[in-house]
Amino acid sequence: MTDISSLILQGLAAVLVLSVLGLIATVVVTAVRDRIRTARRERLSAVLLDICDGEDLPAPRSTRDAETIADLAVRLATSLKGSDREALSAWLQRSGFPGRARAWMRRRNPASRLRGVALVTTINGPRSGRALVEMLADPHRRVRAGAARGLGITGAGSDIPALFSAVAAGRIPAGLAAMSVLRIFPTSGGQLESGFSSRDPSVRRIAAEIAGRLELADARPRLERLLGDSDATVVSAALAALVRIDDPEALTALRRERDRLADDPTRREFERTISRLEALEPVG
Amino acid sequence: MDATTIVIVAISALTVYYVVYHLGYLVIIGSAAHRMAADLAWPAEIDHAEIFANPLTPRVSVLVPAHNEEAGIVDSVESLRNLRYPDVQIVVIDDGSTDATFPLLEQRYALRPVQLDMVSPEIPQEGATRGTYRSDDGSVIVIRKESTGRRADAVNAGLRISSGELVCMIDADSVLAPDALLRLAAPFVDDQRVIAAGGSVLPSNGVTIDGGQVTRFDLPRTWIERFQVVEYLRAFLIGRSGWAQVNGLVVISGAFGLYRRDAILRIGGLATTSLAEDADLLMAVHVDAVNRGIPYRVIFSAEPVCWTEVPRRVRVLGRQRTRWAHGLGEILADYRKVIARPRFGALGMLSMPWTMAFEYLAPVVAVVGTVLTVAALALGLIPISFALLVAAAGLGLSTLVTITALAVEAAWFRRYGGARRLLVLLAAAFAEPFFYRPLVFAWQLRGMWRAHRGAVAEWGEMEHTGSAPATQGAVLS
Structure with a gap:
């Protein structure tokens, strides 16, 4: 028993000492590695800045560089x-x-x-x-x-x-695609056509959102098409987009779709949109 | 079977318990180290630059519940205003403070009374709202409400008026690193399955914070704080990274957590009856996602840092740990149906049983083991060499686990670099099992007892050094 105990304790002590040495080695190695990396980065950053200034420098020879x-x-x-x-x-x-x-x-x-x-x-x-x-x-x-x-x-x-x-x-994810498409900055509703006609409601929704955010006036007919969409989030996005586009021409389609709806939150959303656009419509 | 054999079998069983615990912990650390290496290898410059610049980046509402936080609230809010994130809505909830928390905010940000739209009125709020205010530049919203003694009620008040697609909760004595939110939010953009994320929380004691930014870094001066640094690195940084690997995170610290808003709304906001509202929120979100059968992920990111002040006085630390144990008892009781249920995956089969056996019951096992060993020695039932072996094995393995955690920190983050700091942390690692852990066990036992009696806890005061955000941070006691 005593021999086994002694052996286990000695083994444990050895592991502990090794772990401390490992910790010290980790700290030293990472510090040295960081220093080397920093020096290389500083040297090559200067090269890149020269390149941005128009200098034509040779390509680096080493893989690491x-x-x-x-x-x-x-x-x-x-x-x-x-x-x-x-x-x-x-x-x-x-x-x-x-x-x-x-x-x-x-x-x-x-x-x-x-x-x-x-x-x-x-x-x-x-x-x-x-x-x-x-x-x-x-x-x-x-x-x-x-x-x-x-x-x-x-x-x-x-x-x-x-x-x-x-x-x-x-x-x-749809949100990520929307961010990328917005970054591309389409200049017409036609560039979003594949989105408007997608079978996936999340794609139709982001197409509508982007059209609205970029105020693509020529997307109005496509947005009007989405007013009768089976997915409520697509309809909401289309309504919000039409408000952003601010074109009273959309009123006809909005009124037609509203009249088909029962008195529910979607109909009230239509009415709010119509009120916004009616305020823009020329009187008489 | 004679008495000696029974005692030796019992002590051997306890030894196996400790060996399993420590070896299990080493596996968790190994898993966390693997994860951290993989995470840090990803090039993230373009991701972060694009998320920062894009108008469709999801808004983050940062909710800051505050109760008597006059010393640090301005630094904390300043750190939020300095965040590198394009759309942050800062909502401070002054939960019945009787100090200068509100006057300081009012003066600093030129707050004006405003009527705020209720975005999520379905979230319950018990303490009545006394007023809502907005800063001159619109960057800070403050809600003043009556306190019900529960942090969860303050967070719920913030949820009701906040509008972010993502909701971040931080403590009012916490300071976020400038990139912390951007790094934590990025996985939500890239992966629809991510519904919650925890960021690393480290003690700010010893760190100098000026204008909401860390300007000088050092270790704290007292050993009670240094022990907590070691403990945070081991349990709250590396331990949680390991559990997140298998989607088995049981708690995201209330000091720094990010959630999808709809995930919180689906469970009706934070439970005001829970003492450990942060763990309760995450467990409820887990359970809801599993019940709905949707693929989901709860992640932990070790790189974002939230600095938070930890207690420097034993009495205050004791109150905090008693409360934590009390809360953990509540969580384990409330979510007992998750334990050992395969449909909850690693959460049900690994992390919850682990939490129950090796975190909640650890102080009980320690006391039983100590009493049993001493009694057996006194009665001459076991030789002293056997008792020494058991004690040395437990202490040695415990120290080994801590040193391994320090090595992982040193290899990937190097936040505690320098020979002097390394020596101090090593000394703390060796001394912790003798001086710190018995105290923590005692407080945990008290918390378990309170949980058993169904005691009620409320906001309490915590003294602060003034070096860090110098907050008179509120903790529940």
């Missing part, structure tokens, strides 16, 4: 606009980063794939949109969300149907 540059570029691009952003994007394209981004997007680790998505978004090259649309089918939710956000930033109206389809397929 390239990865750090890619991460820094993604971060920097979130606060860059205009010529600085274009200079950075052009340099990344010239320096072989599109290939690097594609390789990352094929990795098994989802965080690496998202890193690839972020880099493609930052590069914003001619084939970025297509690559991001493909990533909307990624198995990982967070990568798909990153691709949706990337499509919002790269901003092509032709990508809007892909975002709506991803919502309908349950691959991204």
